[in-house]
Amino acid sequence: MTDDRDARVLSALTAELPEGAVLTAPDSLQAYRRDRAEDPDAGTPLAVVRATCTEDVQAAVRIAARDGVGIVPRGAGSGLSGGSSAVDGAIVVSLERMRQITVDAALQMAVVQPGAFNAEVKAAASEHGLWYPPDPSSQEFCSIGGNIATNAGGLCCVKYGVTTDYVLGLTVVLADGRAVKLGGPRLKDVAGLSLTKLFVGSEGTLGIVTEATLRLVPAQRTPTTLVAVFPTVAGAIDAVVDIRAAMRPSMLEFMDQITINAVEDMMRMELDRSAAAMLIVQSDEPAEVAGAQIEAIEQTCGLHGATEVYATSDPDESEALIEARRQAIPAVEKRGALLLEDVGVPLPRLGALIDGMRAIAEARGVEIAVVAHAGDGNTHPLIVLDPTDAEQRAQADLAFGEVMALAIELGGTITGEHGVGRLKQPWLADYLGDDVLELNLRIKKALDPQNILNPGAIFGPV
């Protein structure tokens, strides 16, 4: 039965999609099995469809719907929660070839296809003196489609908000293969339910985004960057809370000692290896205000024991300092395999979260490096492990769950910006509770009654 079905699906895909769009060779499939989360449970798809347009996606979904075959949408494969892990026998729909970007300067908007990289959208906007703010650390190699699927965040979100705040319209292919246009190039539109916003962050479980209308803003002013080094984590966190209560910096990042050393190992930029914590703060206000803000930040850091504070408004130097933060995950990755967390808490609980994670690391005998978008309470604990050491892996897995349980206990979330995907799915019920989970499932069933769209992601087996 399954063989018949597979043959029927494959033959329909090849017949209905453009030449070269359908991959079925085992080594081709291999390359589409996993995203950056390296999900050990990723399956092997029946085929990969490399869509070139909305109609290609519609054709693939219609074929899948006919036989109840799963569809796993995929952008650049940079996801960190296994949202694009392939499912055995499913069709992977890759959007990597759909990369058009059209900027309308008068409207201050861009119409983009999902495969375009975040950095490419930024670059296209900047040609018109405009800016697309959301800035995941992976901006050079993550796709806008993936950003929309996960409602991605980044470093500037503490001031500028997250992806959903910039999505005005979407073209979405639904579970039955119909394509709908939601919203559009209008800053205000309240006609009907807020479906555009519902699809943002739905991780491909409700539909596949094939085009987005994004809001752009005037180019960011050259920011002033401040780096402060602290002998204690508590001092750094107290400084974060005080800075946030007093102003709205355009960046407020945290790195702990393990991370500082990993970055220094990789990048050799003379970071202080003895520091317990480092903050990277930016102000992009006009010069007179930025100057006063940076001064106030310096004072606050000093008050909380900073041993060194350095500020610069040189763009290249700023960029180098931020690059240290952006390279934190790759740098820690050199120490072993990573279990990457994304828990967030209300800002005043940030210290308690970091203390608690330290305790978990000690109890489980694993190393947990902490980088954080501290200004918005979103942290990325990186659990480092030797993948060949089964006992350590087991302890790391336990720690992974314990960190999420801790975040929930502190009034926080299990994922701030990476998405639930498949790796965090087992913890979603604990976080949402039965009633909210059931509400999620009612919408999933209403929009995808066969559960063919990214099956297993967010909801697990439905």
Place this chain on the structure above:
Amino acid sequence: MTDDRDARVLSALTAELPEGAVLTAPDSLQAYRRDRAEDPDAGTPLAVVRATCTEDVQAAVRIAARDGVGIVPRGAGSGLSGGSSAVDGAIVVSLERMRQITVDAALQMAVVQPGAFNAEVKAAASEHGLWYPPDPSSQEFCSIGGNIATNAGGLCCVKYGVTTDYVLGLTVVLADGRAVKLGGPRLKDVAGLSLTKLFVGSEGTLGIVTEATLRLVPAQRTPTTLVAVFPTVAGAIDAVVDIRAAMRPSMLEFMDQITINAVEDMMRMELDRSAAAMLIVQSDEPAEVAGAQIEAIEQTCGLHGATEVYATSDPDESEALIEARRQAIPAVEKRGALLLEDVGVPLPRLGALIDGMRAIAEARGVEIAVVAHAGDGNTHPLIVLDPTDAEQRAQADLAFGEVMALAIELGGTITGEHGVGRLKQPWLADYLGDDVLELNLRIKKALDPQNILNPGAIFGPV
């Protein structure tokens, strides 16, 4: 049968709700039949429940659900689309007594009950040096619950976004009487579908909001306000488009000649009655930047034929100028009954929209005053009519539909910030198209299978 049912519902309401919470006297009911839209088709409710807490709302919804009775949620009754028009035999749930506001300065957030007025939230925030930006013109007498229900906008949205951009969490009573907490005091949270955002703008058709966690931002700087007077509408609109392409003002409002004269009749502030159009523009950037922006705006206005340009950074004078804009609707209301439009278009089509509305007004022999949040393309054409003149009423009704058809034709929306309610419901299908409407209905049915929540609003008979 209905009499039995009504008696059963009334007796349950009186038994389960606090003393004095249930109103049934005919003159009490009368006061809850209509909102500011003065819907001529508003029904008479069976009872009004003046809830004091989430549990009261749950009790009312459970009682209604048991017998399939409709529930019409209601805030301050300032809605402009008939979203709170009572339905014959339904229960009106008024949130007017739920008005608590708690500001957490460290979190830069507020937890508010739905009956609190927008201006009260702003005032509470400002005590902590914080600001809640969304600013409908009705801010002094509209409730936050209604703002959330309609995803309300206002004047500063051109720079600061709309209500949904400030809603981080909601407590919602569902159609079966369960209460769920969605989101919370976290700037980033992507665990599960974006349900918080789905409920914002759902006009009480999916659930009843009983508490909201709102994001606050640092207090706005004292803005500089500029008023420019134009001999032609085209000149004013060209200036709007050029200003928006060059910068991001914190306000960019438009009033046409009819509106200018109506405001002058009411407020006597020496406006130029001969002007075809007036723009009110603000910059809230720090002094050096605001100064340059205002200068550039002056030049742009001059370039497009402005006959008078006046700028002030005196707060009282600024406030007086903006009050002229805020009083535009009450002022035009003195000329007759109003059919209030809320159509929006992509900014470059704003001129075509206003020209087209002029043509409709002439063809139908009615007066249409135009005020607009011009910077975001959202307009409020006010169709003035003598309600005792049946023929004029008929022509005005036709014009009302024609204005929406025109907006759709220009790539715009039938409602930018007031909501669909009951008055715009007949045009929703034309705007959304069959597929998107069906998608809306699937979600409505999934969340409210009995169609008891605000029946008739947005969707009409389901």
